[in-house]
Amino acid sequence: MTDGTPAAPLLEVCEISVRFGALMALSRVSLEVQPGEVVAIIGPNGAGKTTLINCISGFYHPFEGRIRFAGRDRTHLSPPDVAELGIARTFQNVALFKGMSVLDNIMTGRLLKMRGSFVLEALYVGPAKRQEMEHRAFVERIIDFLEIQAIRKTSAGRLPYGLQKRVELARALAAEPKLLLLDEPMAGMNVEEKEDMCRFILDVNQEFGTTIALIEHDMGVVMDISDRVAVLDYGIKIADGKPDEVRQNPAVIDAYLGVTHS
Amino acid sequence: MSLLYAVFVAPFVDMATAPAFFVEVLLGGVFAGLMYSLVALGFVLIFKASGVFNFAQGVMVLFAALTLVGLMERGAPVPVALVLTVAVMVALAFAIERLVLRPLVNQEHIILFMATIGLNFFLEGFGEMLWGANVKRLDIGVPDESFQVAGVLVNKLELSAAITAALLVAVLAVFFQRTRIGRALRAVADDHEAALSIGIPLKTIWVIVWAVAGIVAIAAGVMWGAKSGVQFSLSLLALKALPVLILGGFESVPGAILGGLIIGVGEKLGEVYWGPLVGGAIENWFAYVLALAFLLFRPQGLFGEKIIERV
Numbered sequence: 001m002t003d004g005t006p007a008a009p010l011l012e013v014c015e016i017s018v019r020f021g022a023l024m025a026l027s028r029v030s031l032e033v034q035p036g037e038v039v040a041i042i043g044p045n046g047a048g049k050t051t052l053i054n055c056i057s058g059f060y061h062p063f064e065g066r067i068r069f070a071g072r073d074r075t076h077l078s079p080p081d082v083a084e085l086g087i088a089r090t091f092q093n094v095a096l097f098k099g100m101s102v103l104d105n106i107m108t109g110r111l112l113k114m115r116g117s118f119v120l121e122a123l124y125v126g127p128a129k130r131q132e133m134e135h136r137a138f139v140e141r142i143i144d145f146l147e148i149q150a151i152r153k154t155s156a157g158r159l160p161y162g163l164q165k166r167v168e169l170a171r172a173l174a175a176e177p178k179l180l181l182l183d184e185p186m187a188g189m190n191v192e193e194k195e196d197m198c199r200f201i202l203d204v205n206q207e208f209g210t211t212i213a214l215i216e217h218d219m220g221v222v223m224d225i226s227d228r229v230a231v232l233d234y235g236i237k238i239a240d241g242k243p244d245e246v247r248q249n250p251a252v253i254d255a256y257l258g259v260t261h262s
Numbered sequence: 263m264s265l266l267y268a269v270f271v272a273p274f275v276d277m278a279t280a281p282a283f284f285v286e287v288l289l290g291g292v293f294a295g296l297m298y299s300l301v302a303l304g305f306v307l308i309f310k311a312s313g314v315f316n317f318a319q320g321v322m323v324l325f326a327a328l329t330l331v332g333l334m335e336r337g338a339p340v341p342v343a344l345v346l347t348v349a350v351m352v353a354l355a356f357a358i359e360r361l362v363l364r365p366l367v368n369q370e371h372i373i374l375f376m377a378t379i380g381l382n383f384f385l386e387g388f389g390e391m392l393w394g395a396n397v398k399r400l401d402i403g404v405p406d407e408s409f410q411v412a413g414v415l416v417n418k419l420e421l422s423a424a425i426t427a428a429l430l431v432a433v434l435a436v437f438f439q440r441t442r443i444g445r446a447l448r449a450v451a452d453d454h455e456a457a458l459s460i461g462i463p464l465k466t467i468w469v470i471v472w473a474v475a476g477i478v479a480i481a482a483g484v485m486w487g488a489k490s491g492v493q494f495s496l497s498l499l500a501l502k503a504l505p506v507l508i509l510g511g512f513e514s515v516p517g518a519i520l521g522g523l524i525i526g527v528g529e530k531l532g533e534v535y536w537g538p539l540v541g542g543a544i545e546n547w548f549a550y551v552l553a554l555a556f557l558l559f560r561p562q563g564l565f566g567e568k569i570i571e572r573v
Contacts, residue, residue: 057459083461095456097449108449112461114442175460 008071010035010211011056011179016065016075018051018235025051026235028065031213033179038205038212040222040243043232044255049215050092052232053181056213057089058082070178084112088177092184092215094164098157102167105156106142109174110135142170145207146200162193166200173204180204182214186221194218198225223247231255273535282413287534288527293420295526296427300482301503302510302518303431304475310451310513311471312363314374318382320500322476325389326351327483327492331400332393340402344480351476359468367464386497395494400487423485430481431519434474438515443470451513505553511563520564525549 011033018026026048033039041049054060056067058079067075069085077085088109097105114131143149146166151159156167165185172180185201186194202225204210216222222229222243229246231239233255239246246252277284301319308316316322329350333343362377404422408415438444450457450467458464486496506525510517529548537544556563 059455059458078463079458080461080463083459089459091455091459095453095459097452097456099452100448104445104448108445108457108462109460111442111446111449171456171460 008035009033010070011213012066012068013052013056014066014068016052016055016062016067018048018055018060018062024235026055026062026232029232029235029237030065031230031237031240033211033213035211036205036209037228038201038214038226040226040229041213041215041232042217042219042222042229046234047232047255048235049232050183051235053089053183053213053215056082057087057181083175086176086178087181088172088175088179089181090165090168090172090183090185092187094161094168096156096164096168096171099155101153101155102148102159102170103139103143103152105167106139106170106174107135109171110139112175139174142173145203146170146173147196162189165189165193165197169197169200169204173208173210176208177210180210180212182212184215184217186216186218194221201225219247268539269536276535282415285414287530289414289416289420291527291530292523293417293424293526294530295523296424297482297486297499297522298502298506298526299431299519299522300427300478300485301499302506302522303434303515304478304482305503305507306510306512306515306518307471307475307478311447312374312450312468313371314363314378315371315512316381316475317375317378317500318385319475319479319503320497321382321385321389322351322354322479323483323486323499324492324494324497325354325385325483326476326480327400327487327496328389328393328398330480330484331398331487331492334400335398347480348477351480352473355469355472355476358472359465363468364465382497386494397491397493398487400484400492402484402488404488406489419488423488426481427485430478431515434478435515443467447471502549505549507563508553508556509563511565514563514565517563517565525552528552 009032011031013029013031015028015030016026017024017028029048029052031039031041031052041052043049051060055062058074058077058081061076065075066073069082069087074082074085097108100108113135143152146169148163148166148170151163151167156164159167165187169182169185172182182201186197189197198221201212201214205212214226226243228241229239229243230237231246231249231252233251238251238255239249241249301323304319304322305316308314308319326347330343330347333346334340338346358381362381363374366374366377404419406417406419408417410416438447446457446462447467447470449460449462450464454464457467482499483492483496486499502525503522506518506521508521509524510519510521525548529545532548533542533545
């Protein structure tokens with residue numbers, strides 16, 4: 001959690017624009033995320049929230065504007081390079097490796113941390129064995145943390161949706177990210193699952209100090225867990241501030257209640 | 263009655279009365295089956311990792327064999343020629359990723375499939391341009407002779423080919439099960455976006471699978487070429503790999519191996535014991551009929567993932 005003193009932002013999105021054909025998905029959107037913050041990005045359907053996340057994680061590239069992470073420009077990196085910088089993400093429609101067990105899914109999150117010889121890995125001896133066991137131990141900690149011990153051997157595709165979302169979070173956490181991007185982590189969940197997920201997100205933020213940017217529709221959830229809220233509407237950022245301020249912002253109320261745009 | 267007897271009893275009586283001959287036929291089937299498996303394995307690797315149905319796999323076998331023979335004709339000793347051929351196939355994988363796959367990324371599967379048909383014709387012509395179109399003898403130093411074990415004739419060439427194929431498959435299995443590349447490959451096979459988001463570079467994975475498929479093609483090309491000469495018909499092996507894939511499932515490595523063996527053994531036994539009933543030539547169509555039966559009753563293959571969509 002931040003105490004209001006602005007340090008150097010971890011992530012700076014400066015005036016980026018993305019166009020799909022004639023549609024401006026994002027126009028000159030800026031966003032700063034301070035280290036340790038939980039920032040929510042909200043807005044009606046089609047406002048450009050996922051596009052913004054996709055730009056930050058390298059899946060899309062803006063045709064103008066810059067994105068800086070930890071002080072370095074990284075507007076045009078590819079998704080794997082972004083992952084290497086320490087940005088992990090989840091997807092709106094869960095993207096798990098459905099044929100693999102939950103444990104294997106989470107282990108893939110450690111791929112970038114693994115080093116050393118393939119020959120040793122194949123033979124499973126020496127440093128390779130030790131490395132595998134260390135990563136395994138770390139993954140087990142995450143499994144405990146997210147309370148998914150019971151399903152670790154289940155193949156991910158068989159799990160109910162709520163648990164799949166949780167496994168996806170676990171995989172992202174396994175990479176020990178500096179910045180965690182969550183695209184609608186609570187979509188399609190029941191109240192109980194939402195409460196669990198809220199708790200996990202706050203715990204991740206507090207215990208690991210992970211900075212989090214998330215997209216969410218449930219306003220109650222957003223107000224509860226975020227330090228700051230940015231509101232997008234038709235690809236334009238219309239508000240950015242503390243949850244209470246944003247809630248009272250007339251432009252935000254218009255966007256949500258569907259007042260005609262002039 | 264006599265027909266029923268000829269179909270259901272006589273062949274088994276023949277098998278039992280001449281067991282040594284039966285084992286020889288069986289071994290011949292296993293050898294042919296392993297060849298099919300190797301080609302099918304190349305298909306499966308590429309299909310799993312990139313969703314591309316690589317029509318050019320058969321021609322890659324031909325190209326690899328042509329390169330090897332070409333190098334040997336120019337005086338390179340077998341080991342040197344093999345290493346150079348591996349290098350050529352790896353270079354080919356890089357070129358394919360850069361020139362074919364990368365520009366077509368995110369296109370429909372059918373478009374990538376068409377691209378591999380193009381690749382098929384290109385490699386065929388390119389190989390013949392480089393090394394000539396005549397039938398070549400490939401001599402890898404193992405004589406095409408037989409020796410007897412307990413009354414069974416075993417061909418030295420076939421035996422060493424079978425052992426090599428088994429070793430190759432074992433090494434690949436360990437590589438893909440144990441190493442992080444293997445884990446990354448399985449991840450890519452499952453979900454491209456998710457794989458990218460956890461830092462797996464798709465391009466590298468593609469180069470790796472195409473290179474491995476190229477190396478598998480060398481193995482298949484060398485074995486088949488040593489047996490029956492290096493010639494254009496090698497690329498037709500790919501056609502036999504199709505029923506193997508239908509049997510084994512397009513995404514299953516064990517399926518490709520077992521499917522190949524079933525078809526190899528099945529067609530040889532069919533040819534020898536049931537062939538005379540229909541005037542022979544069962545070998546040519548057996549695989550396809552079996553594949554048709556599978557499509558009717560088990561379309562996902564022996565090991566393929568059952569096709570169930572959650573709606």
